[in-house]
Amino acid sequence: MKFYPGVPAMPGTSLDNHTGNWRxxxxxxxxxxCTACELCEQYCPEPCILVxxxxxxxxxxxxxKGCGICAEVCPFDAIKMVLELK
Amino acid sequence: MPKVIAPRDPKEWSLFTAGHTACAGCGQSLGARLVLNAAGPRTILVNATGCLEVFTTRFPSSAWRVPWLHSLFENASAVGSGVEAALKALGKADDVNVIVQGGDGGTADIGFGSLSGMFERGHNILYVCYDNEAYMNTGIQRSGLTPFAASTTTSPVGSEVLGNTTGKKDLPAIAVAHGVPYVATTTVAYPKDLEKKVKKALSIKGPKYIQILVPCPLGWGHDTALTIRLARLAVQSGIFPVIEVENGKLTSVMRIARKVPVDEYLKPQARFRHLFTPAGREELARVQALADANIERFGLLGARAG
Structure with a gap:
């Protein structure tokens, strides 16, 4: 992570925090x-749904972060939440 | 044949970026992203203290791609007023949006005085209140917008009292009483409605107020996946009426296609668990009565007039 002297925070730098390891x-x-209806993209709170x-x-x-909102809102059952083993 | 669209990544298009440290399933982060992307890049944000300020700006990073200021809990509207006055002095007031945003505590309790001043002085500012119905950032204390019977750490359930004894402060009505030209409520379950209201508000000159219901998995005690479903059930049960008031007149309401009993909304939430014990039967009936009163007051059921 880069520090900028005299600048509290540069725009959009939260992308440096990889929150995926919370999951x-x-x-x-x-x-x-998937029919590309865009509902998962619309409702993702991060946002981290891409095409x-x-x-x-x-x-x-x-x-x-594995909240499961996308799987819950998907009307076509195209998203499944699975336990991630590391 | 499923449609095929061009590849895209929120890292490129969103003005609110991932990597913020909100809890999984946070309704407020979704609300903030929808508001900012609807407002567009020519926006200055002023933030009250609260979850939103803390999780989006973990030092030394920021989840915002627009100018963003934070000062204190109680003065967000006053700082926003200053920003708007400065833009006016520079002759840039017409093409820059000023949005002040805060949680329900920063809006209804701590920042209420400066919000009232902002309304009264008629600044050209949109105030957005993300209503998650308690002080979630500091550990789920009751706020002025905590609903009746909700259990929080300062309105706990005991043998004498079952959760919060007072109702939700009617903040939209208070804003209307200030003579504000545009007041609206919405929830994160209806992103198109939310975007439409933000764009409409920004097209109107003067102070504007939008209150957005944002479920909080931590404070409400529900599964992280249910954020959207609960925001929708709050509307369909009549608990949270989605309305629009222009120049003091109620101009639109979101009608309820199929009325849902409040049980469906309350049951997945741990903060209302006590309502489903024998002792809570009376309180549950009172919550249903409050929802029915909302439906009656705004005419949420039945055919569209005109």
Whole structure:
């Protein structure tokens, strides 16, 4: 993490905090079921839902805290929360 | 055939960035992101003390991509007034939005005097209150916006009293009484409604007030995944009426398509656990009566007029 003398904080630098290690469960996206309705992206409190190269939604595991909101709001059951074993 | 859209990453498009240290499932971080992205990059934010200030600006980082100021709990509206006056003096008041934001404690209790002054002096500022119904940052103490019967650390459940004995302060009505041109309430369960209200508020000159219900998994004691569902049930049960008041007149309400008994909203929350014991039956009936009174007051049921 970079310090800037005389500047309290640079914009958007919270991206340096990788909050993904808080997680116990992680969302797994089923790209075959995903219709790209954007609900998970809209409701993610981080925000850490991104659109992958195939045009389907996925998660940035660097920041995902595993709250499970995306799996709860997904109307197509395309997201499953699974226990993450490290 | 599922639609295919171009790759995108919130790291690029969002003015509120990930890596902030809010709890998992935080409703307030979602609310703040929706408000800021609706307001756009030409915005100056002034923040009252509270969860939002603490979790977005852990030294030496910031989750904001716009100018952001924090001074104290009680003076956010006064600092915002100064920012607006300075913009006026520089001749930049027309193309920069000033948004003052705070939690329910910073708005209804501690910062209430300076908020009232901001309304009264008629500054061109949008005030956003993220209402999570208690002082969550300091350990879940009761605030002026804590609802009836909720258990907090300063309104605990015991043999004599079952949670908070007073009701929620009617802050939107207090704002309307100041003659504020635009007052609205909404919740994070309806992002499109929230964005529409923020954009509408910013298009109006003068002081504006928006109160957003933001569930708090820590303070409310619910599963982190239920944040959105609870914010929706609060509206559908009539507990939290979503309204819009322009120039003192009620101009729109979010109608309830299917009325839900308050039990559905209260049951997943540990702060209302005591309402589902034999001793809490009477209190539960009173909470239902409060919801019914809201539905009656704003006409939330039935066909749309006109």
């Amino acid at each position: 116990t469960q992680k969302p797994v996206f089923d790209h075959a079921k 992958a190269d195939d045009g389907k939604f996925d998660v940035d595991l660097d920041y995902c």
